[in-house]
Amino acid sequence: MYAIEMLSITKKFGDFYANKDITIQVKKNEIHALLGENGAGKSTLMSVLFGMYHQEEGVIKLNGKEVNIKDPKHANELGIGMVHQHFKLIKNFTVAENIILGMEEVKGGKIDIETASKKIHDLSIKYGLEVNPKALVSDITVGMQQRVEILKMLYRNADILIFDEPTAVLTPAEIEEFLTILKNLKAEGKTILLITHKLNEIMAVADRCSIIRRGEYFGTVEIAETTKEKLASLMIGKDLEIINYERSIDGVKKILEVKGVFADSEEKKNILHDLNLDIREKEILGIAGIDGNGQQQFVEVLNALLKTTNGEIIFEGKEISKISTAKRKELGLEIIAEDRHKDGLVLDFSIEENAVLEDYYTAKYSNKGFLRKATISKFAKELCEKYDVRKAGGEKISARSMSGGNQQKLIIGRALELEPKLLVTTQPTRGLDVGAINSIHKMLISYRDKGNSVLLISYDLDEILTLSDRIAVIYNGNIIDVLGNDENVTKEQLGLLMAGVKK
Incomplete structure (x- = not known):
């Protein structure tokens, strides 16, 4: 019996198929990787499993029983937890307050934080996730914040754990720690779904890997019987x-x-x-x-x-x-922001507006205080084509609706089009798939070869x-x-x- 069966799942946004007739079956107590390019539909599919979206077609089964997952709270009740690529933590709350949020127990008219902290401590020891329950989230490292997100799931007794690009913001040492944590979770009987672009990580911890390409399912492979090169070619549809x-x-x-x-x-x-x-x-x-x-x-x-x-x-x-x-x-001197959501984009602006965010006021894009909308629209379309920025519904949709990798490509492409003498970039390929990483690397090398410099x-x-x-x-x-x-x-x-x- 499978722990999870997502059978013929279709999810649409308007006329765009984010997921089209996808079937994925995950065995109990396995680490099952989900691999695909940016915008392939991996996160959308997992958001359907976690109740954030509802499929138009298809059936979800947990342990052989059909379920209709209403929302994330219902998913938690069914034993499903999810750690998102961008953590959902309140920075000025303590570790314990974040973990128990929405599940607070009251004793004597007050939240019983001491009992909760003891339970959190016990869970952290059991799974090798040591944290200080009293520490403010704003004072702990990104790696520790991820541990808090995992403990949030375990505190809610989740048996199915979904990780969306979990190592995108971790250092090499933290990545090694995280992979060990995954193995520990599997050893304790958890079933894990791992969305990642990093082939080394898939080869290191996954049992099987399912490939999604442009919203469609392209098969599942046993990790013991494949190679990184084979996975890469399956993901992008050609040899890397x-x-x-x-x-x-x-x-x-x-x-x-x-x-x-x-x-x-x-x-x-x-x-x-x-x-x-x-x-x-x-x-x-x-x-x-x-x-x-x-x-x-x-x-x-x-x-x-x-x-x-x-x-x-x-x-x-x-x-x-x-x-x-x-x-x-x-x-x-052009500097690309490290945090694409906080400093790189205005998420509720359109792709067109974000494409000219740094030079909209110049004569090229404005005239006497009015934007040259046709010129901006043409530039945004050319930018998306040149840097392979994929989006569902054209350049007028909001930047928020794009995958993280495509948001990053938009930011990098916008910076390169300004033709600076020195480009400063932090984590330029964070969250990108192997094909997109290759593309970005070629862009930076080409930019250097034109006589420019990169920090x-x-x-x-x-x-x-x-x-x-x-x-x-x-x-x-x-x-x-x-x-x-x-x-x-x-x-x-x-x-x-x-x-x-x-x-």
């Missing part, structure tokens, strides 16, 4: 192009010089201290480091969102420490090693070392530097 990037050694002129920069954050004095770095023309400089070591503040300093307390920032020979974000953009901040060491001409390692707000990227640079070497160990 192998790209051999050549290192750039042409750059001599320094396009950006950061000299002895200090900066304070609200939480920490000298979050950046004596930071020195230069970026040359026609190079990709990668910055490797564990999240929380000053990367975010460094980008904010470059973007004039955080003031320096000391030091110089010289761009194209000009000192820019005191000039505005807009002036820096005019000089050719790449990524927590994915594979990405850093693949793209970077040189690699800088940041630790505790300081650049601890800069390495030329050759065949002698290893993940182990970078890992030691990221931990502050310098030979």
Whole structure:
């Protein structure tokens, strides 16, 4: 008997088929991966299982019994839990308050937080998910926040656990911890559905994998009988192009010089201290480091969102420490926001509006205070075609309705179309599938080869090693070392530097 059967499921948005006649069967106590390109319909299908959407056609069975899942609360009652790609936590609540939200037990007229905290502690020990129930969510790492989301499901006695792109925001060390957690959950008898683009993770933990392509089901494979290359070709419908990037050694002129920069954050004095770095023309400089070591503040300093307390920032020979974000953009310094929802897009604006969000006021797109709507519409259509931004219903739909990966491609494409001299990007391929990652990597290499420069901040060491001409390692707000990227640079070497160990 299967734990989950989704039989001939069809889900439409208007005339667009997000899921078309999909059948997926998941065995009890297995880790079942769901693989597909951005916008293939994976998250929509799981949202149907979790009661967030209702299918137009098809049947869902749990343990052989047909069910009509009304909403997420009903899904919880049926033993289904879901961790979304973007966590659903209240930052100024404690860990315990987030976990029990909606299931509070009252004792003596007050919420019995002590009993709940003990239950949470016991669950965390049982599943290897140690957290501090009294800690504020705003004070814990992203990896810990994910543990809170998992404990929310376990607190509600979920036996079927859905994970939507669970490692998209985790560091390499946190990813390893998470994969161990998945194995522990399976060992405790849980059934797990894993939506991910990361083939290494599927090969490491999954028992079987179902492939969805453009809203349709393309089969299920046993992981023990397949390879990463086979999975990639099944996902994109063709063999994955192998790209051999050549290192750039042409750059001599320094396009950006950061000299002895200090900066304070609200939480920490000298979050950046004596930071020195230069970026040359026609190079990709990668910055490797564990999240929380000053990367975010460094980008904010470059973007004039955080003031320096000391030091110089010289761009194209000009000192820019005191000039505005807009002036820096005019000089050719373009920064892609790390958080696409918070800082990269206005989610309720259309794709057209988001496509010109940074330059709508220029003569190209406006005339005497009125937008040139036909020009904007034409540009947005061309942008989506050029960067393979997929959407259901044209460029007038809201950015919110697109998958996370397609939102990211829209942001990156918009930045590249501005043709800056230096592009600063953090986690540019987070949440993208292997085909889209290849496309973005080719875009960045092509951009560099035209004589431009890229500052790449990524927590994915594979990405850093693949793209970077040189690699800088940041630790505790300081650049601890800069390495030329050759065949002698290893993940182990970078890992030691990221931990502050310098030979």
